[in-house]
Amino acid sequence: MSLWPRSLLSRLLMIVLLGLLLANALTLSLLMIERISTARSVMLGNLEYDVATSVAILDRVTAQERPAWLARVDRENYRYLLTAGTPGAYPTSRRSRETARSLEQALGKRYRLNINAVPGAQERVQAHLRLGDGQPLTIDIRPRLTPVARWLPAMLFIQLVLLILCAWLAVRQAVKPLTRFTRAVEQLAPGTLANSAMEERGPREVRQAARAFNAMQARLQHHLKERERILAAISHDLQTPITRMKLRVEMAGQPELRDKLLQDLSEMTHLVREGIAYARASEKLEEPLLLLNLNAFIDSLVCDYQDVGHAVAFTPAPGSTALSTRPSALRRILTNLIDNALKFAGSARLRLEMPHGGGVEIVVEDDGPGIAPQDLEAAMQPFWRGERSRNRDTGGTGLGLAIARQLALNLGGDLRLANRPQGGLQARLLLTQTP
Numbered sequence: 001m002s003l004w005p006r007s008l009l010s011r012l013l014m015i016v017l018l019g020l021l022l023a024n025a026l027t028l029s030l031l032m033i034e035r036i037s038t039a040r041s042v043m044l045g046n047l048e049y050d051v052a053t054s055v056a057i058l059d060r061v062t063a064q065e066r067p068a069w070l071a072r073v074d075r076e077n078y079r080y081l082l083t084a085g086t087p088g089a090y091p092t093s094r095r096s097r098e099t100a101r102s103l104e105q106a107l108g109k110r111y112r113l114n115i116n117a118v119p120g121a122q123e124r125v126q127a128h129l130r131l132g133d134g135q136p137l138t139i140d141i142r143p144r145l146t147p148v149a150r151w152l153p154a155m156l157f158i159q160l161v162l163l164i165l166c167a168w169l170a171v172r173q174a175v176k177p178l179t180r181f182t183r184a185v186e187q188l189a190p191g192t193l194a195n196s197a198m199e200e201r202g203p204r205e206v207r208q209a210a211r212a213f214n215a216m217q218a219r220l221q222h223h224l225k226e227r228e229r230i231l232a233a234i235s236h237d238l239q240t241p242i243t244r245m246k247l248r249v250e251m252a253g254q255p256e257l258r259d260k261l262l263q264d265l266s267e268m269t270h271l272v273r274e275g276i277a278y279a280r281a282s283e284k285l286e287e288p289l290l291l292l293n294l295n296a297f298i299d300s301l302v303c304d305y306q307d308v309g310h311a312v313a314f315t316p317a318p319g320s321t322a323l324s325t326r327p328s329a330l331r332r333i334l335t336n337l338i339d340n341a342l343k344f345a346g347s348a349r350l351r352l353e354m355p356h357g358g359g360v361e362i363v364v365e366d367d368g369p370g371i372a373p374q375d376l377e378a379a380m381q382p383f384w385r386g387e388r389s390r391n392r393d394t395g396g397t398g399l400g401l402a403i404a405r406q407l408a409l410n411l412g413g414d415l416r417l418a419n420r421p422q423g424g425l426q427a428r429l430l431l432t433q434t435p
Helices: 008-060 066-073 094-107 151-186 204-250 255-281 294-307 327-345 400-410
Strands: 078-081 114-117 125-130 136-141 290-293 311-315 322-325 347-353 360-365 414-419 425-431
Touching: 008 066, 008 078, 008 094, 008 136, 008 151, 066 078, 094 114, 094 125, 094 136, 151 204, 204 255, 290 294, 290 327, 294 311, 294 327, 294 347, 294 360, 311 327, 322 327, 327 347, 327 360, 327 400, 327 425, 400 414, 400 425
Parallel strands: 311 347
Antiparallel strands: 078 136, 114 125, 125 136, 290 322, 347 360, 360 425, 414 425
């Protein structure tokens, strides 16, 4: 499993935060090294001066006064003993050797020094010498670093929180326009282009991108409306000559030829009407929203088919099936799907499902020949026919599924086709609460 985050926000946040943390850690390390070096130099300098002064005082006072002076000259990390001390080897650690050199520089010219490390868990150095009257004096030193201030960890924690907050705000500002673009693109659908314009605000680059996106939407809207107008105009203008041809054919003297011509003209009329319906389906729906009981709505539609002898069955969903939608558009979708199933299989089965994630799904199944897998998406394009021979009984206009898909999109849902494993076609209409 990859530890690399999937979202762009998380990736950018990780990169920026790691970069800032590494930079701050490097800066803190350099400052600490410089601080330790400076503190060591100051400490050793003070040690030389203070030890030289203290030994000079102890050497001047009498032997009886020295024990009283020891408490005055003792310090936090070193003290004075009027004994021979603990013998040992010369210090080996770097810090102890530096301390030994400082003592040699401070006292080595006046006194004979013997410096050694004291064995033990804690690092200790002792310097042995004899005062002017011959009394031994031991300087017991415990070298240590300057302690860290108590407020430093708290400040480092506050700095870390500020880094995380600033990195998150910076990355969020960079990623937020992408989220807006994604949401706008997902909302693109015929009939909704005018409502999905992006707000042209933010940095200059974001405003330019939003302006270009809105211009692209306007061009798409223009092209779609132009296509709808052309299709509607052609379909409308064809109705008049077809009507005249029907009147003239009905006056023909040959009944057999007249019947064939009338059937052809009826098919042309049906195609024209379907073309007009498809053009209207591409437009924004003006039908008002109604709260429907889907079980009752679909059952009423199925009963209409059963009354005329069609093999159509319906399995309702349990519980509440209320949905706010446009009934005429939904009826046209289901009618087209049922008619398609009856045309190719002779029967249709409807099923209403209520997924846990919300929304509803209306499933229409049949036992027909199905559609080739590579043609499932193409089957919902205008003028696509599964029957290549264009048979009068099964050829159709090629607009039924296209109209159903277009209306589903306008209702804020989708239409998906799939072949059933046991044979036949399954059309699944997914709907949500229509805005």
